[in-house]
């Protein structure tokens with residue numbers, strides 16, 4: 001029987017979570033065809049894809065080459081300019097094809113926003129929906145856990161299966177995928193970490209050969225970005241956080257951040273948190289670190305950026321910020 005799954009996404013890059021999903025559809029759910037639809041611009045995301053459309057398309061071809069003819073790759077969305085609306089894609093698909101059964105496949109994260117999509121009510125008349133699990137799997141217990149705009153369209157809901165008033169269905173299925181996301185893959189690539197478990201080898205080769213995603217080496221750190229990155233961590237957890245741009249002044253460093261902790265213990269744990277986060281995101285460790293044992297005034301020296309974390313009581317003794325009064329206070 002002609003049972004077709006349309007599976008859209010940014011695929012930036014395509015990863016093992018996506019391919020596990022495709023495999024499950026073909027091997028365990030009797031789909032006769034899966035159509036992968038890489039998106040052009042996502043109307044719901046302010047950030048647009050990191051990789052050019054042609055690269056994303058090529059990576060998808062490489063990732064699914066083992067599935068032979070059971071997969072189609074539809075490049076219409078990325079060929080068209082402007083935002084990619086699923087409603088238009090579905091309409092276009094149904095003008096050309098008439099499958100006996102049609103399903104739109106999406107992860108739970110995407111389903112939760114379905115009632116914000118353009119013409120979602122019409123979409124739910126045109127196709128069935130299959131919501132695949134992203135770990136951890138949890139299907140909604142009742143109608144009230146479904147997106148608010150969708151609730152009035154439901155006729156019955158039981159054990160992960162909704163029958164809609166339009167006679168279409170929404171089904172929640174568990175598939176075995178690791179908790180992989182494209183964002184994680186890009187983050188790891190940035191600092192040269194191993195991604196073998198997350199993406200197909202041919203895709204990895206392509207990414208490296210074509211330098212699809214930026215990688216940073218310690219000498220290439222953007223210190224303005226790093227300053228904001230550290231400030232974001234401190235802003236949420238410490239008190240009186242301030243950052244200064246001192247470039248152009250006669251100092252040994254170009255940027256500095258100062259923040260207060262409520263105890264020496266908190267100063268120590270903030271320093272550890274920053275070190276771990278910077279290592280994870282930028283792959284670098286401070287050249288020097290002072291005061292962590294005591295926790296009264298911890299200094300992390302990243303070369304062009306110096307981070308000061310004070311036990312607040314001690315900060316008041318030093319009036320450090322007077323040293324930087326000629327610099328530019330950054331908006332953080």
Ligand code: ATP
Pocket residue numbers: 008009010011012016017018021105106107108109110132133134135177178179180181182183184
């Ligand atoms: P991001 O890092 O931006 O969240 P992503 O990994 O979700 O990216 P997309 O291309 O946006 O990748 O996802 C396309 C579709 O695949 C979405 O419906 C998404 O929910 C689903 N999906 C992504 N990763 C997994 C996974 N590990 N398991 C199951 N479904 C997934």
